[in-house]
Amino acid sequence: NAGVTQTPKFRILKIGQSMTLQCTQDMNHNYMYWYRQDPGMGLKLIYYSVGAGITDKGEVPNGYNVSRSTTEDFPLRLELAAPSQTSVYFCASSYSPPGTEAFFGQGTRLTVV
């Protein structure tokens, strides 16, 4: 029972570098989400997807890009990393709302120096 798998778990980036955070789920969920959680703070929605080929911006999309070419995968791309992107990133998935539970990955802790 893999659920939602995020890689890597930890990463240190230098300012201006780029990277892709991987997220895959094996539950055939149509909804997928990316959130960031700054230290001591709540969750902020970056992007979400309601199905393969469909993505939409959340609350804090600037500096990020996503794609959803398959049901299973929802990678998050950081271009030109900045210190403000230091955070813990969580991927989640669910069946169509409203009554369904969202399942979360274990998170990726990213530090930009």
Next chain:
Amino acid sequence: GNSVTQMEGPVTLSEEAFLTINCTYTATGYPSLFWYVQYPGEGLQLLLKATKADDKGSNKGFEATYRKETTSFHLEKGSVQVSDSAVYFCALANSGNTPLVFGKGTRLSVIA
């Protein structure tokens, strides 16, 4: 639009004390309401949910009742334990291709 407001912490309680964490929401239609819990160093996991008015969700001694008249979904537990120390998030899900919406989270610390 959809939004969730929950009481901000941190909340510090002694073991066996009564817990209430307030949560109110704004939404059109008939959303579902959730409480998620995040233990240190982990992702969020579902604690309980309610999908219609007057439903009561319960799990691990925690309860919350979906009150449409007061647009609330307060989390309660009669006797907290040290192991309940975590961050608790109230959340709302609505229909119409809208994303899951979270409150800011409430950090609970329970001391022996």
